[in-house]
Amino acid sequence: MSRPKLRHIAFVVRDAAKIADFYREQLRMEVFHVDPDGSHFLTDGYINLALIQHQLDSETPVGFNHFGFAVADVAAVSDRMVAAGVPRPVTRPTDRPFAEYRAIDPEGNWFDLSEHGFLPPDKEE
Template identity: 35%
Template sequence: MAEIRHLAIRTENPERLARFYMEVFGLKELHRGSHPGHPAGKSVHLTDGYFELAILDNSTQQSPNGLYHFGIKIEDMEETLKRLKKFQADKPIRQRPQGTPFAEMRVSDVEGNLIDLSVHGFLDYQPLKKESGEIE
């Protein structure tokens, strides 16, 4: 079964938004830095122990602030793309740029919302586990 594991939000102030999610909801920081395709922009990646929230710098206003895309970890890329093409043959399917660590393909749903697809996962992220072995 596919798993939603990643959501990206664009903002003009990634530090402030990351602090909000950490202080209000207790999310933990996974990674900081630039993100592919926007080397000058900064990103902050947070987690609740299972789900990854990417907060992306949008100070140059590449697109509106807010929800940018979400990511689904899938088991079989070829089968998923076949089902997608049957459902909406007219929508573009784009391979992510070489070296992109978080997804292999980008597609959209019937409303145009962007979805990253990955067989390998996002940023090699594994759920955080407590000493007891349970997911945190």
């Protein structure tokens, strides 16, 4: 069995374009997607960084939001999680192309699970 790989980190930010420019210019990350709401997605070629544009009408606070694992078999991972006493991961909305499932750890931290990975097809590992 292959080990899940941490491949995605997400923050809610007040100015996604400005923060994306910082990571692009200072750390040479590449923007590979921009959502209609202004959220920016960058990559170093291995891990992607989601800069989720804060919405004034949202209850989601600015700061760390979630992380994500690329896994070989979501069903097997889900079964192990349920056996460990946490809820079964749920399907993400179809407008979120970078992960198929949302899960929660015993402390209530959100994380995503994806069989296809978190990068666009032309950048997949």
